Amino acid sequence: MISTRHLGPVAALFRSANRPMLAAGAAMALATVLSGIALLGLSGWFITATAIAGASVTTALAFDVFAPSAGIRLLALTRTAARYGERLTTHEATLRVLAQLRERLFRGWARADAARELAIRPSRLLFRLTVDIDALDSLYLRVVVPVFAALGAGLVTAIALGLLHPGLGAGVGLLLLGAGLGIPALAARRAEKAARRRAHALEVLRARSIDLMRGQTDLAMANRLGAQAAGIAAADSRLSEADIALNRIETDVSFALATVSAVLLAGILLAVAALAEAGTIGAPSAAFALLVGLACLEPFTGLRRGAVEFGRTLLAARRLGPRLGETPDTVPALPGPAPDRSVEVDGLVAGYPGARRPVLDGLSLAIRPGEHVAVIGESGAGKSTLLAVLAGELAPAGGHVALAPATLLTQRSELFRDSLRGNLALARAGTDDGDMRRALQAAGLDRFVATLPDGLDTPLGEGGTGLSGGQSRRLALARFLLRDTPVWLLDEPTEGLDGATARDVLARIAARSRDRALVVATHIRREAALADRLIRLEEGRIVADIARGSAEYDRALEGLRPD
Missing domain, CATH: 3.40.50.300 (P-loop containing nucleotide triphosphate hydrolases)
Incomplete structure (x- = not known):
């Protein structure tokens, strides 16, 4: 198992660079999620309340359709604007952090013995300096932001349903946070080994392909072209196996979350039916609770891809993290000689x-x-x-x-x-x-x-x-x-x-x-x-x-x- 301790230097770099933009991106992701949940819940309440109000002339004349409809339009516009702003802000912030990360790492390779180390393993180290950096964008885009949005959505959903009935809010909140976060966490642990195998297989595949292209003459003279091609095929096979394993895990997560969603929806349906029968809530509130329950698990599905890629992110952090905390080991400038010496x-x-x-x-x-x-x-x-x-x-x-x-x-x-x-x-x-x-x-x-x-x-x-x-x-x-x-x-x-x-x-x-x-x-x-x-x-x-x-x-x- 790869330790998460190497995430410290990477997380510190994210915190120290563009912190307001990173926070704004996470806040807009939460606003997008909450707007979507509120939009569906309010729409359900409004449609049900309008239908009931239209049953008689008196209630139809007294029912205020303007405030809920204005709220629906506001939530729809907010969701669209927040989604656009979230995509723009989170990607811009991530690209800026990765640019600073590249600069810091390349400066670290300016130390005295860097050229010799790069010459010994050029393809492997170049691969890690490029692909490993790209893998770290998942840390913010597919882990931190979705977790923040999912937690916020779970807590707000629990509070909203808790206003209808405390037991309903507590039950939904516990199920959301327990299953919604627990399933991706188990998937991340399960996918860690496959993610490592995929990274290593891709590294070997690229290195062997480059060796085949650059060393065709030497390989042909040594009658090793077939062996080299077989090695590339073997690396490609391992890469395919790792991809299949990761896709299977991602499918399992989708199935598990869909099952939880069905269980949650059924539980809310039974709960609001009982509350409505007892006269605790009305039909519009029941529709509100049901549609909020239908939408509240959607933010947790955003963790699916991040969970599958988390092992790759940890591997990249393990490789790059130690260098982020180092001061480049540069050779001090030599002093000048005496005037009659060079x-x-x-x-x-x-x-x-x-x-x-x-x-x-x-x-x-x-x-x-x-x-x-x-x-x-x-x-x-x-x-x-x-x-x-x-x-x-x-x-x-x-x-x-x-x-x-x-x-x-x-x-x-x-x-x-x-x-x-x-x-x-x-x-x-x-x-x-x-x-x-x-x-x-x-x-x-x-x-x-x-x-x-x-x-x-x-x-x-x-x-x-x-x-x-x-x-x-x-x-x-x-x-x-x-x-x-x-x-x-x-x-x-x-x-x-x-x-x-x-x-x-x-x-x-x-x-x-x-x-x-x-x-x-x-x-x-x-x-x-x-x-x-x-x-x-x-x-x-x-x-x-x-x-x-x-x-x-x-x-x-x-x-x-x-x-």
Whole structure:
């Protein structure tokens, strides 16, 4: 069973944001329900009273038809206006809260290790960041508002019928609140397991379908297309089974509420017949009570869908609730270095959560303005970890790090489904077309862009679809150049490129980095050749600092992977 304790942060967000609008939406939902019940009850009373009054001329002339008819019209208009206002207000309030929820969650993913965690499980976490948020709209729209309206309707019905006879009001009130709330509560408990299974099956189905679409070539080469299709079919089957179970529960709730409605109506009919026979109430009051009883259970049927979806809402709250109470774990800004330094590292200790020992342990390094340094070493030596610390993506666990403003270019810079202009504009606020074209020229992509009919407005697909690998890397380089910071951090910037493209990209980097400090983590000879110094790492420590022009420098280059 999923605990409701995770609903606290979500409920707090609903309470703190747009509270007047949320309260107004619930109040209008109650007004809609009460107007409907009163309209039916008053109409029944009026029709019966009019029929009785018309039995004789004297009573017909004395009977006031204007006040009840005006009340009926007022209730009809109130119900229509309240229904419209309730739909408008509740949905607007919910959408605003969910927008704030998305913002808070995405800000929470700005912490230091978020990118790495997202890269490990991208489809699952993206699914949860989207579908789980959407699932939380049921909390207010299908649980809180219907429960409030149903409680209000039950209490007002009990009071109204209690004015006719206290026992009648108490009996109807107890039956309404007991069965009307108890049946949906039992359904919510029963549907919890099926709702969880449906959520997990849908998650697996989407992930496997994406894997099939993106990995068709690899799956075909491994002769696994059939197995992947079978896995998708199995997930779809589990999803169908969960849907059938939820639909069955919803049908059972409808049947149970219909049975309660029939029992309630029969009980009221017998009660008012006895009261009318005893002379306690008249025929109009009996008709009023009967029609109020007919309408009073309708608000409780609104809980049917919310009860079935409550398990999904609890699951979403369990996944998202803990992050709502967290303060984003951002890495503090690094201090600036001394005037004659661009990078200062002294006794740096850095690692990742859960690791038994730090990746970098006691590392010290100083880089002057305009100096180019290549960090080399075996995989796992700490090259990328050092760049992550310098880029502000990983907080140091110890030691001192000071750095001038820096920009990181990785071998997998993300391109987004947007125009060329939109992808370049991410680099710097206020970038104009002239700056973008100069950056494209410096990256060697200007001639290609000039051949495009839409130029900078040319749309790209997801991940830069529409560009070749070399063009994607050049676009990322153009965006990198637009940052124009005094320190450039490069993590194997030409990995995966053909030799000619890689050499051209490196030549352009070298031409634009003469007055900047450059730190490149690499195991490729052509990239390390940019450096004035080679820093060799082993197990998170510097074991060699080699200057250009020495025989050791040449031997170190020769030991790297050839171009």
